[in-house]
Amino acid sequence: EAGVAQSPRYKIIEKRQSVAFWCNPISGHATLYWYQQILGQGPKLLIQFQNNGVVDDSQLPKDRFSAERLKGVDSTLKIQPAKLEDSAVYLCASSLEPGNRAIEYFGPGTRLTVT
Amino acid sequence: DQQVKQNSPSLSVQEGRISILNCDYTNSMFDYFLWYKKYPAEGPTFLISISSIKDKNEDGRFTVFLNKSAKHLSLHIVPSQPGDSAVYFCAATPGVAGGTSYGKLTFGQGTILTVHP
Numbered sequence: 001e002a003g004v005a006q007s008p009r010y011k012i013i014e015k016r017q018s019v020a021f022w023c024n025p026i027s028g029h030a031t032l033y034w035y036q037q038i039l040g041q042g043p044k045l046l047i048q049f050q051n052n053g054v055v056d057d058s059q060l061p062k063d064r065f066s067a068e069r070l071k072g073v074d075s076t077l078k079i080q081p082a083k084l085e086d087s088a089v090y091l092c093a094s095s096l097e098p099g100n101r102a103i104e105y106f107g108p109g110t111r112l113t114v115t
Numbered sequence: 116d117q118q119v120k121q122n123s124p125s126l127s128v129q130e131g132r133i134s135i136l137n138c139d140y141t142n143s144m145f146d147y148f149l150w151y152k153k154y155p156a157e158g159p160t161f162l163i164s165i166s167s168i169k170d171k172n173e174d175g176r177f178t179v180f181l182n183k184s185a186k187h188l189s190l191h192i193v194p195s196q197p198g199d200s201a202v203y204f205c206a207a208t209p210g211v212a213g214g215t216s217y218g219k220l221t222f223g224q225g226t227i228l229t230v231h232p
Contacts, residue, residue: 004158042119042204042222043159056219058131091158102207106158113167 001061004107006092012113018080021110025073025094031055033104034077034090043088043091049075050098082114118142119207121223129231134192136226138205141186146210149220150179150190153202160205163190169209195230202227 005024013019022075025032036041046065048055051072060067062081069075079086087111095102128134133212138148146167151159165172165179165188172179178191192199205223209216 009156014183032193040208040224042224043220044222048219056215058215092160098218100213102218103149103161103164104220106151106160108156108158 004092004094004105006017006090006107006110006111009108010111010113013082014113015084015114016081018078019082019112020076020078021090021092021112023077023092023107025075025092026105029094029096030072031095031098031102031107032069033093033095034075035093037089037091037109039088046077048098055098060113079112081093082112084114087112087114117146117224119205119221119223121136121203121205121226123226124224125227125229127229127231128195130197131194134190134195134228134230136190136192136203136205138190138223139186140188140207141222142207142209142221143186144209144213144216144232145207145221146212147208148179148181148188148217149206150177151204151206151222153204153225159204192228194230197230197232200228202231 032049034046037043046060047057049069067077091109092107093104146197148165152162153159181188202225204225208221
């Protein structure tokens, strides 16, 4: 079974530029998550999708971050414009279904450096 | 507001000995707890979990203990192996009583475990 795929793996941009990350979840997984992991901290949930609908985006800085999951499979996360404090690893995860017994499977992440 | 805390940034143990990683939480709505393991340049992978109705769960060399009254859980690895060297994250999630937070994972900061041969 293929795991969660993410691209690119690394990205370096200047502040005020825009960037987009792509995620392909495990086949059949209805729930998709985007996390932000700042160095020295644990992952923090940004947004959760159930199929192609948003379940929770309370932690997403909506003035600069946006995400979509068209057709309920792949997802993209965009930052526009980027700030220095956006430097982090962006992790995508998926699970078969939501709920607090759901095991989330993580992709390798995209390491973003904003200079 | 750090609801899940791993107060030891790092831990170093000798191969064959026991590794004990600790985690404290503050939110009494948490009723399911998980440990994830992360190697460099990879995403976290699920290791073991425990429900709040239990105080112990074992899977091979890995055992998780939960002390609800102290809001504390620990992960024991016996015996430790060099391949266990990784960052370990504790995570917790509320039950239905958590309302809109139901099912949302809150992670600790992680503990870097190094197992020396």
